[in-house]
Amino acid sequence: MKAKTIRLTASYLVLIIFCVIAVYPILQVVTISLRPADRLLSTSLEIIPENASLSAYVQLFTERPFLRWMINSLLVSLVVTVTGVSLASTAGYAFSRFSFAGKKAGLLSLLTTQMFPATMLMLPLYILLIKLGLINTYIGVIIIYSATALPFTIWTMKGYYDTIPYSLEEAARIDGCNQFHAFYRIILPLAAPALVITALFSFMTAWAEYVVAAQILQDSDLWTLPLGLKSFESNMTTEWGLYGAASLMVAVPVIALFLALSRYLVSGLTLGSVKG
């Protein structure tokens, strides 16, 4: 009994420590965004500081093109998400279900691309986009983000399809479906958790990305949120209040998306379909 209590206390202690480590920076950003002046450091431990003000948030939406950056980011991220989900769901299905020449090599090369650091790919991608005339365009970043996210998402989708019994598609094909209908009407709904992971991963790949965007999107009208945020920092000063407020606002769509999609992140969707 005593040993159990000690074990439980130790577990909670470890969890609390990690929770504090995870939550503290976010609370600190909240505090900074609410401080009346652009002060990064303070001796106060208050989360809501003295003379707290929402002026940074007001300024963000009224005096700065924050909404513009958010719309740009949403546009890029949503297109990357739709592209990622469409291509990963179909490519993963092909890798899971069909035998074709180069299947193994294809899967391996997708895996290999994940082994190179993204920065190493910057120069060749930059040259490629120049030759294609896609520098300073959304299409340029969308192509790169999609291509970066696809290997992981294709593997995720393939892995999930592998767990769905093949006999479900066979039953559907006998019931009146062709291969595509069987995929669309039977397999895809059952792969909802993997689709959600794919969607979130694709969205996040584009939403919070800075390095690629900084190289390709040179026109400030095309800036996405990470580029916009960076603009609050200049050689002489950094607008910490705006920086903090913008950082928190950037997280809002991601949280909303996660909450909207989390109900699909359930296990056991294929329960009852086959004996097992």
Added chain:
Amino acid sequence: MAQVELKNVSKIYDDNVTAVRDVSLRVIDKEFLVLVGPSGCGKSTALRMIAGLEEISRGTITIDDRIVNDVAPKDRDIAMVFQNYALYPHMTVRENMAFGLKLRKYDSSEITRRVDEAAAVLGIKEYLDRKPKALSGGQRQRVALGRAIVRQPKVFLFDEPLSNLDANLRVQMRTEITRLHQKLQTTMIYVTHDQVEAMSMGDRIVVMKDGLVQQVDSPLDIYHHPVNRFVAGFIGSPTMNFFTGSITRNGSPAFREAGTSFTLPLRTDTPFGENREVILGIRPEHVSMKEQQGRPRRKVFVDVVEPVGNEVFAYFSTGSGRQFVARLSSDDLPSVQEECEFVFDPSRFHFFDATSGETLRG
């Protein structure tokens, strides 16, 4: 009318494995045909080729005189019940059953009528709004049957539909499928590895081994007149007893087991010559402990006795060490680890060629 015909059908996989070899079969209208054989004999592959789920490497398959080799499964007018149910887990029972009809753009009132009718026949009316995961194994298999029935197809295909059910439910469902066949009067092709299912359900049975058809006949003909040792051994439970030996003709004909002194007198009209090497097959039920006039008796050492209620299985071995099983009446309970006298019936003996295993007709 729905007649299915396979002409010289073969299935060869990419790695040169031949699953089905040159199978020719004709399933007549309204017939219940059972494909039976051990695992890997090609029975399921043959069924899947009829369904259109496997490509045909050679030969032709016709359904109602129409060659369907290149016809998609959905256009063959067949329904299939899978071993593992293959129900759509995200749909309710009603949606599962209606799925095929919806795809074929049936009127919603007609869909409701058919689904309700099938559900009533199968006793699953109260489960129509449940998802498959909320059903037991037997109920799921009933839903799978219902999904096939509502389509009213020309041909029903069953791929070992009962093998995932427990013993009692299997017997119950077996009767239900037979009853269903009598009611629907539709051509049905049924795959199983269970010879009891095959014997009890089929109008005709196709016994397969290594991708080859061994025998096509009615259940009783297959049981009483197997064409070779494999069929004789596969059909019947417990399996037929086999003795390898030769014929002796010192006065009256007899069989002598190779390497032992175990002999059995044969009928006087036995046509085989002296020293002819044969395999003698005796079904367990053709051995008894009741003395019968003119039938040979032999004393053997009984090592195991299995009373199963209405009958008793007695195991003994001959000098060669080969196990022999006798199916006895429950009144005849032999003593274990003792010598008992058994009576054989030479008129029910089967003879097979020692080399080819083919049945030798006397």
